Amino acid sequence: MTIDYTWWKDASIYQIWPASYKDSNGDGIGDIPGIISELDYIKDLGVDIIWLSPMYKSPMEDMGYDISDYEDINPDFGTLQDMQDLIDGCHTRGLKIICDLVVNHTSSEHEWFKESRSSLDSPKRDWYIWKKPKYDAEGNRQPPNNWMSYFSGSAWEYDETTGEYYLRLFAKGQPDLNWENEECRKAIYDSALKFWLDRGVDGFRIDVAGFYSKDQSFGDAPIFFKDQIYQPSKSLTSNGPRIHEFHKEMTREVISKYDVMTVGEMCHWNKEEALKYVGASRKEMNMMFIFDLVELGCENSDRFLYSHWNLLDFKNAVQNQSDFIKGSDAWSTVFIENHDQPRCVTRFGNDKKHHAASAKLLAMLQTTLTGTLFIYQGQEIGMTNLPKSWSIEEYKDVYTTNYYKEFVKKYENEPDFEDKKSKLMDVINLVARDHSRSPVQWSAARYGGFSTVEPWTQVNDNYPEINVKLQQHNPDSVLRFYQQSLKLRKQYKDLFIYGSFEILDYDNEKVFTYVKESGSDVLPKAYVVLNFSGDKVEFTPLIKGDFKLVSSNVMESEFEQSSLSPFEGRIYIVE
Ligand code: GLC
Numbered sequence: 089m090t091i092d093y094t095w096w097k098d099a100s101i102y103q104i105w106p107a108s109y110k111d112s113n114g115d116g117i118g119d120i121p122g123i124i125s126e127l128d129y130i131k132d133l134g135v136d137i138i139w140l141s142p143m144y145k146s147p148m149e150d151m152g153y154d155i156s157d158y159e160d161i162n163p164d165f166g167t168l169q170d171m172q173d174l175i176d177g178c179h180t181r182g183l184k185i186i187c188d189l190v191v192n193h194t195s196s197e198h199e200w201f202k203e204s205r206s207s208l209d210s211p212k213r214d215w216y217i218w219k220k221p222k223y224d225a226e227g228n229r230q231p232p233n234n235w236m237s238y239f240s241g242s243a244w245e246y247d248e249t250t251g252e253y254y255l256r257l258f259a260k261g262q263p264d265l266n267w268e269n270e271e272c273r274k275a276i277y278d279s280a281l282k283f284w285l286d287r288g289v290d291g292f293r294i295d296v297a298g299f300y301s302k303d304q305s306f307g308d309a310p311i312f313f314k315d316q317i318y319q320p321s322k323s324l325t326s327n328g329p330r331i332h333e334f335h336k337e338m339t340r341e342v343i344s345k346y347d348v349m350t351v352g353e354m355c356h357w358n359k360e361e362a363l364k365y366v367g368a369s370r371k372e373m374n375m376m377f378i379f380d381l382v383e384l385g386c387e388n389s390d391r392f393l394y395s396h397w398n399l400l401d402f403k404n405a406v407q408n409q410s411d412f413i414k415g416s417d418a419w420s421t422v423f424i425e426n427h428d429q430p431r432c433v434t435r436f437g438n439d440k441k442h443h444a445a446s447a448k449l450l451a452m453l454q455t456t457l458t459g460t461l462f463i464y465q466g467q468e469i470g471m472t473n474l475p476k477s478w479s480i481e482e483y484k485d486v487y488t489t490n491y492y493k494e495f496v497k498k499y500e501n502e503p504d505f506e507d508k509k510s511k512l513m514d515v516i517n518l519v520a521r522d523h524s525r526s527p528v529q530w531s532a533a534r535y536g537g538f539s540t541v542e543p544w545t546q547v548n549d550n551y552p553e554i555n556v557k558l559q560q561h562n563p564d565s566v567l568r569f570y571q572q573s574l575k576l577r578k579q580y581k582d583l584f585i586y587g588s589f590e591i592l593d594y595d596n597e598k599v600f601t602y603v604k605e606s607g608s609d610v611l612p613k614a615y616v617v618l619n620f621s622g623d624k625v626e627f628t629p630l631i632k633g634d635f636k637l638v639s640s641n642v643m644e645s646e647f648e649q650s651s652l653s654p655f656e657g658r659i660y661i662v663e
């Protein structure tokens with residue numbers, strides 16, 4: 089088998105969420121010059137590409153995923169010149185940079201939307217999705233259908249100016265663009281894509297890439313939550329009838345003209361559907377993010393309906409994300425954190441008793457799986473979720489706050505409200521998006537060295553113990569371990585990046601063991617064994633061969649050949 093090496097397959101990608109990366113000018117908000125000041129740190133980590141979350145002009149209702157001008161920068165983050173300096177600064181260091189492409193919707197402050205909403209016969213009226221109200225039996229005005237917003241409540245917003253509703257699957261200020269309109273699509277290509285590709289950007293992470301084509305009947309969605317009016321609209325708004333035509337057009341008209349990469353945010357998919365987006369011969373996107381692992385234990389349509397997970401579910405999720413490309417020409421991704429997810433060491437490890445060991449264990453898992461690897465800012469030092477003691481007032485994300493408000497409205501008069509509320513707070517404390525959005529902990533200085541003034545959102549209390557500076561000086565730190573693991577991934581790339589993946593001892597509820605093999609029989613295999621439990625467990629190799637240990641997350645003095653300590657992991661090369 090010949091391996092199709094490609095730069096974006098080989099790459100390790102580091103995601104930066106600008107508001108919380110580094111503040112350079114003492115206003116408490118992270119910014120582009122702050123990122124530029126850490127480019128050497130990023131290079132040193134051993135990654136190849138930066139994925140920058142939205143830095144565009146935005147009223148920040150959804151932290152920049154509500155864009156009011158694709159061709160300008162949020163003044164809190166810097167200027168167009170700063171952005172050019174960042175692009176150039178990456179390139180001179182041999183790094184690439186991709187941006188977020190948010191084109192399912194704009195901000196309601198975008199000029200396009202302002203024109204669209206101004207009158208029924210505005211030339212841009214049809215660039216967004218407008219519908220007439222419905223009226224119930226009592227004559228009350230109602231939204232055109234029962235679709236639910238991802239951020240709670242109806243997905244439709246009434247607009248007084250023309251007496252119609254506009255669709256907004258996310259926040260109030262995020263009207264959905266009408267991809268059915270060709271002129272609108274062309275404007276998107278020019279403004280959101282070409283503008284940046286011509287300035288040297290190396291590709292895009294495509295926001296909600298399955299949502300552009302809506303079912304044009306705009307009928308009601310099936311009832312999923314019996315106790316509420318508004319319902320998940322996925323069957324009518326995701327994977328719609330023209331979605332592949334739109335992706336193909338965008339690739340043909342724009343993306344294919346540059347040597348760039350694309351990765352789509354896709355949520356939950358079956359294999360057959362997924363391959364239509366990322367099969368190489370389909371010429372749509374290079375790869376996609378699937379949420380099986382990060383949303384483990386969460387209800388697909390409502391992450392705060394959380395049950396639990398066990399290691400078998402975990403293995404299954406990893407396998408799904410990796411195996412769907414088997415026997416196809418498609419490519420996959422590896423990730424366990426991003427700006428929409430909590431911190432993996434809290435969620436899947438033990439961030440108190442075994443902080444370093446479990447953060448390193450997750451690094452071993454991530455750096456040995458097949459696909460393009462994505463690491464989120466702070467993951468490399470094992471940043472944790474926000475403290476349990478923080479109240480709802482500390483949570484800033486519109487997803488969390490809207491959900492909480494709706495929850496209070498729905499249950500406040502019930503006798504067990506306090507009990508329900510405290511259960512919800514436990515779930516928020518585990519899976520809210522806010523956990524990944526606290527400022528990066530650079531040092532033990534006040535505000536974690538992120539800023540010289542009080543940041544826009546609080547720094548996690550544990551910055552004196554968990555921070556970059558401390559870890560740079562400690563050869564056994566999580567940060568150093570990530571550096572080594574990223575090197576090892578490249579050293580054995582045929583096995584780790586491009587290799588096959590086979591789980592052994594599937595039913596083991598404490599230990600995750602798998603073998604990575606390259607296509608050829610002559611080359612060695614990798615044997616990865618990860619103890620995901622807080623217990624000491626026995627270890628005997630499950631395959632024959634000559635085992636050479638190439639990575640371990642315990643001190644040499646504590647290493648016992650025949651047992652694994654809590655959260656101990658090992659990577660062997662077997663000949
Ligand atoms: C994606 C982004 C998320 C955002 C949403 C709406 O899921 O990752 O942060 O809120 O799209 O743009």
Ligand code: CA
Pocket residue numbers: 110111112113114115116117118119164
């Ligand atoms: Ca700043």
